[in-house]
Amino acid sequence: MNQQDVSPAQKRMEAIRTRAARASRDWSVMADGQLCLMTGEGEAEAVVLRVTDEAPVDDREFVLHLPDDHFWLLDMYDRLAERHRKALAEIDRLSPKPKDFSAECAMKCAKDHAFRRFLEERHNLDTSDLERIKTRVRSILAIQSMTELNTDENARKRWLSLRAEFDQWRRAR
Template identity: 45%
Template sequence: MSSPADVQRLAQIRSRHADASIDWSLSADGKAIFARVVPGTAPVAIIETTGDCDWPDRDFLIGAHADIEFLLRLLNDAFSEIRRLKPRHNPHPVERQAKPKDYAAECAMKCNDRLFRRWLTECHNVPDVDDPERIVVSVRSILRIKSRGELNTDPAAQARWLDFRASFEAWRAHP
C-alpha cells in the first residue's frame, strides 16, 4: 500500500508532467533541446547542453516527457487492473468463523458435573465418582487418550468424545 508521501509525490509528478512543454527534440547542431511550450506554436530552445553532455544524456532528456507519459499510462492501467481484481470493502462483512471448540475444557466441565458422574457410574462402571482424579483417569481410559488436550488436536479423539458426549446427552434426556 502506498504511503501518503508516495501518493503526494505521484500527484506532483503527474502535475509537473501535465504542465511541462511537449514535443521535445534536439537542434540540428545537437547542442540545444527544443520543446513546444505552448500548443500550436513553434518549438523553442529550453535547454542548452554543454560539451560534457553526451548522446545518452541528450537522448534521455529528449525522451523524458514521452517516457514519463508512457510510464504514467502503464501505472494507470496497473491501478485499474488492481481495482478490478481487488474485492471492494463490503459494508456487510461475512461473519467471522466460529472459534474452534475447546473439547478439552468441555470434558473438564463435564467431569465436574454431578449428573455426568452418575452416568459414568451407571453406564461405564466408574467406581468412586467422588474422587476427581479417578474420574479424569477413567474418562481418559474410556476415550483412549493420554490427556484431554488430545481432544483438541486429534480428530479421532474428537470423534470419540463427541460420541461419548452424545451418549451422555441421550441418557440424560431419558435417565
C-alpha cells in the first residue's frame, strides 16, 4: 500500500501504535496525598500525572486506567483484526472462483473441432491455422486480447452470446 492509499483513520491508528510502542507498559497508581499515575520502578519511577481531589471520581477512574485500557484495546483490536483476516481468507477459499472465459475461449479455438466447424459454417472462417482462428474470434468478439473476456463485461457478454449460438448450432445438428 503506498502513501496515497492510506486513509486518515489508518494514519491515526499508526500514530496511536507508534506512541504506544514508545511508551512504557509498566504503569501504577500511587497515593501520596494525591492520586498519581506512575511509570517505571524504583529509581526509574516517574510521576506522569497527578489527579487532584477536585476531579470527579468517574473522571479519575477513567484517567487512571487509560494506560491499561489503551494497551488492552490495541491488543484486542489486533486479535479481532487477525480473526477478521482469517474469516475473509476462509470466505475467499470457500467462494466459487470466477470463470476464466479467456481460457475457455482459447481452449475452444484450439481443441474443440465442433467449434471450429461452427466457425467455418457460420462465420466463413478458414480453420486450418490456429492463429487465424484466434484472430477471427477476437474480431467477432471485437476485442484486442482474449484477457478482455475476463475484464470487460461487454466482451464477456459477446463471448457468452457466441458460445450460446454455438451450443444452439450444435444441438440443431
